[in-house]
Amino acid sequence: MRIVVKVGGTLIAEPDIFTNIAQDFQVIIATNQCVLVHGGAKIVNKVAETMGKEQKFVTSASGFRSRYTDRETMEIFEMVMAGKINKELVTSLQSNGINAIGISGVDGGLIRAQRKGRIKIIDENGRKRMISGDYTGKIDEVDGNLLNLLLENGYLPVVAPIALSHEYEPLNCDGDRTAAYVARAVSADKLILLTDVSGLLIDDNVVPLLTAAEAKNEIDKIGAGMKKKVFGALEALEGNVKEVIIASGLLDAPISQALEHKGTVIS
Amino acid sequence: MRIVVKVGGTLIAEPDIFTNIAQDFQVIIATNQCVLVHGGAKIVNKVAETMGKEQKFVTSASGFRSRYTDRETMEIFEMVMAGKINKELVTSLQSNGINAIGISGVDGGLIRAQRKGRIKIIDENGRKRMISGDYTGKIDEVDGNLLNLLLENGYLPVVAPIALSHEYEPLNCDGDRTAAYVARAVSADKLILLTDVSGLLIDDNVVPLLTAAEAKNEIDKIGAGMKKKVFGALEALEGNVKEVIIASGLLDAPISQALEHKGTVIS
Numbered sequence: 396m397r398i399v400v401k402v403g404g405t406l407i408a409e410p411d412i413f414t415n416i417a418q419d420f421q422v423i424i425a426t427n428q429c430v431l432v433h434g435g436a437k438i439v440n441k442v443a444e445t446m447g448k449e450q451k452f453v454t455s456a457s458g459f460r461s462r463y464t465d466r467e468t469m470e471i472f473e474m475v476m477a478g479k480i481n482k483e484l485v486t487s488l489q490s491n492g493i494n495a496i497g498i499s500g501v502d503g504g505l506i507r508a509q510r511k512g513r514i515k516i517i518d519e520n521g522r523k524r525m526i527s528g529d530y531t532g533k534i535d536e537v538d539g540n541l542l543n544l545l546l547e548n549g550y551l552p553v554v555a556p557i558a559l560s561h562e563y564e565p566l567n568c569d570g571d572r573t574a575a576y577v578a579r580a581v582s583a584d585k586l587i588l589l590t591d592v593s594g595l596l597i598d599d600n601v602v603p604l605l606t607a608a609e610a611k612n613e614i615d616k617i618g619a620g621m622k623k624k625v626f627g628a629l630e631a632l633e634g635n636v637k638e639v640i641i642a643s644g645l646l647d648a649p650i651s652q653a654l655e656h657k658g659t660v661i662s
Numbered sequence: 663m664r665i666v667v668k669v670g671g672t673l674i675a676e677p678d679i680f681t682n683i684a685q686d687f688q689v690i691i692a693t694n695q696c697v698l699v700h701g702g703a704k705i706v707n708k709v710a711e712t713m714g715k716e717q718k719f720v721t722s723a724s725g726f727r728s729r730y731t732d733r734e735t736m737e738i739f740e741m742v743m744a745g746k747i748n749k750e751l752v753t754s755l756q757s758n759g760i761n762a763i764g765i766s767g768v769d770g771g772l773i774r775a776q777r778k779g780r781i782k783i784i785d786e787n788g789r790k791r792m793i794s795g796d797y798t799g800k801i802d803e804v805d806g807n808l809l810n811l812l813l814e815n816g817y818l819p820v821v822a823p824i825a826l827s828h829e830y831e832p833l834n835c836d837g838d839r840t841a842a843y844v845a846r847a848v849s850a851d852k853l854i855l856l857t858d859v860s861g862l863l864i865d866d867n868v869v870p871l872l873t874a875a876e877a878k879n880e881i882d883k884i885g886a887g888m889k890k891k892v893f894g895a896l897e898a899l900e901g902n903v904k905e906v907i908i909a910s911g912l913l914d915a916p917i918s919q920a921l922e923h924k925g926t927v928i929s
Contacts (some may be wrong), residue, residue: 442741445713470746474709477764478745479737482824482832486768490830496769496808497744501753503763503817541763541817548811550770557749563757565749 396427397546397583398650399636401574404434405591406644407480413487419648420551421491428546431488431495432554432577434570435480436462442475443468453516456523459619461531464567469530473499473565476555484553496545499555501565503541506573508532508558508566532558532566534573539580546581571627579634586631587653588624589644594659595621605661607632628661638662663694664813664850665917666903668841671701672858673911674747680754686915687818688758695813698755698762699821699844701837702747703729709742710735720783723790726886728798731834736797740766740832743822751820763812766822768832770808773840775799775825775833799825799833801840806847813848838894846901853898854920855891856911861926862888872928874899895928905929 406412416431423429439462443450448471451463464472481497488495500506513527545552556573558566571588578586594601597616605613610625617625621641628639642658643649652658673679683698690696706729710717715738718730731739748764755762767773780794812819823840825833838855845853861868864883872880877892884892888908895906909925910916919925 442713446709447712473749474741474745476745477749478741478743482740482744482766482768486826486830486832489768489771489826494770496765498763498765498769499749501749501756501764503761504756544811544815550808559753559756563753565753 399430399578399583400587401432404436407435408437417487417491419650432574439475456515464530481555495551497553500558506558508534510560537576537580575627575631578631578636586639666697666845666850667854668699671703674702675704684754684758686917699841706742723782731797748822762818764820767825773825775801777827804843804847842894842898845898845903853906855908860910
């Protein structure tokens with residue numbers, strides 16, 4: 396079976412998470428081919444702060460909060476995501492006997508995206524306005540060739556959420572959407588989105604099972620952070636991924652537990 | 663033909679060097695398989711300074727000056743080498759139509775090294791003493807499998823000089839020695855060491871041609887920085903690389919010119 400796992404940015408900052416995930420992969424990799432996609436926003440913030448570069452967050456007209464990624468922030472984002480978090484994950488997996496290889500979306504032209512450039516935000520006074528100079532991207536395509544080559548040769552690719560624009564600039568991409576497009580590109584059977592809550596909560600309860608149609612209907616009841624995951628899930632399902640599981644990464648053996656449907660299953 | 667090119671850390675800080683090298687590779691890649699190994703010490707220093715982490719340099723008992731790489735410095739070194747310089751090189755190559763993929767020595771367990779840990783230095787008073795806590799490595803092996811897989815599938819691997827210790831720690835490796843071991847691992851025909859001088863200078867003249875035996879004889883006349891390159895060259899030749907060229911990276915089309923023996927040829 397092919398499984399794509401995404402570990403979110405809030406989890407990445409948790410102690411022991413790397414070891415926990417690596418040990419879980421030891422079991423899973425024996426009978427499956429896996430790709431790991433990671434976030435790392437909190438660590439980016441921390442390094443940016445040490446470098447004296449204040450991070451700005453903006454709210455889009457559709458209600459999503461995101462990092463305003465100017466050129467200097469993009470350089471820090473890329474350095475931390477591809478050079479620090481990605482390599483720490485790879486080292487942790489390697490030390491558990493898993494032949495991981497870390498790449499970002501610029502490597503092998505893996506992830507191509509449209510640079511947003513100008514984005515419509517809601518400012519602190521509640522007014523809509525356009526801001527420019529943003530280096531975030533909307534993914535057009537993930538090229539499956541490199542990932543398939545690595546998977547077929549026994550490697551576990553670890554992917555940092557950075558894309559290459561059509562003008563060859565590095566871009567900051569949403570981790571959940573990246574994972575969804577990676578899952579499509581490798582024809583994954585399952586996409587697991589690990590986060591710091593137990594699944595999709597509606598009225599404080601974890602929804603165990605949801606069809607794509609139901610997920611679309613419920614979308615307005617869902618908070619902004621989880622909404623990105625549900626959008627990612629829908630994009631994966633539309634690309635023929637069979638099942639998406641949103642689950643807690645804070646449990647022991649979180650991937651194995653997600654495979655046993657502990658969390659929210661969307662299919 | 664298989665060619666390994668190393669671009670040194672002083673060159674990496676030069677303007678236009680990335681474009682210059684990428685455009686040269688466009689020509690060379692048409693009929694050869696290539697690997698690029700890079701340094702980046704100057705950029706590491708710059709980022710470390712911005713992060714308020716003072717860099718210490720020590721002189722070994724054998725006269726080599728090197729970075730004292732404590733844990734925190736190693737984290738910065740890895741982040742900058744693998745996440746910034748490596749990815750900027752890949753992006754530049756991609757924008758010139760070359761399918762580059764950036765990896766470090768931890769990826770796929772590519773480079774394994776012995777951690778030095780304790781090193782003998784000469785302190786500011788000229789006294790020899792031991793210091794510990796150093797994360798530098800002496801390379802034991804570069805695994806050719808991953809590089810061969812990528813080369814045979816049309817990729818140009820770009821390698822950051824970081825190794826994995828036998829205790830699974832990331833280590834700072836000398837770029838020239840890294841390039842030499844990479845050249846051995848892929849059975850390279852030629853290793854080109856690009857630097858900011860025109861070749862090996864003895865009494866202010868570029869030595870055009872040198873056998874391995876002659877290089878060994880001349881080693882004591884050579885300054886510390888160039889000595890590392892000559893040691894790298896000898897290691898490559900002992901590993902059946904046919905020819906090593908030490909040449910200037912500041913010329914137009916520096917790789918093509920090195921292939922035409924503009925520089926010092928050791929064989």
